[in-house]
Amino acid sequence: MALPTLTPEQRADALAKAAEARKARSELLASIKSGERTIASVLGKAKDDKTIGKTKVAALLKAVPGLGAVKVAALLEQSGIDPDRRAAGLGDRQRAALIDALN
Template sequence: MVTPSLTRAQRAEATRRAVALRRERASLLQNLGQGRENLQEVLERKDEVVGRIRVQTLLKALPGIGPIRSLRLMRQAGISERRRVTGLGPRQKERLLSLLSSSDRGTTHAQGSVRISV
């Protein structure tokens, strides 16, 4: 596949836009981990900031969820390890939220309307 030739100004604009999106994603993940964002609301968003995040990365941003637990939750919800948020179906989202809210076995942290067990 041949990439289209871009002018210097077009390349600079594309770079600025990509950097801005990366910063927004990083901020979103940080806010999610600090409880300022709600997982359910994040999953409902349709913008490219959220859509391009891998589900595992999103889960690992939550307090008390690391790489192993995120993969286990994804397998239980029937979600591929490489899936991005934009590729999740409504049932997968519901199942994931249900798994997170039903895992109350220990100390729980309020995460908006979703409760997460540590």
């Protein structure tokens, strides 16, 4: 299936929307790194907030101070979560298992 041909205005709108989404995602990750937000509160809002919902769980966990790629991979495997899973796609049991593993 071919991509639709966009007019220059549509392309500019799409680029602006993408830039806005990247900025919102980076602000979210920065707030987790600084400790303003906890993973439990962020995952609780994943279904309602598009920015959180479309962010990969691995990226959210890597933003937590003290968690690197190896620990994040182990946490995801222990909780039964695919590394490419996005936050909105987590089930209740997966979310609870992840939060329990972090506490």
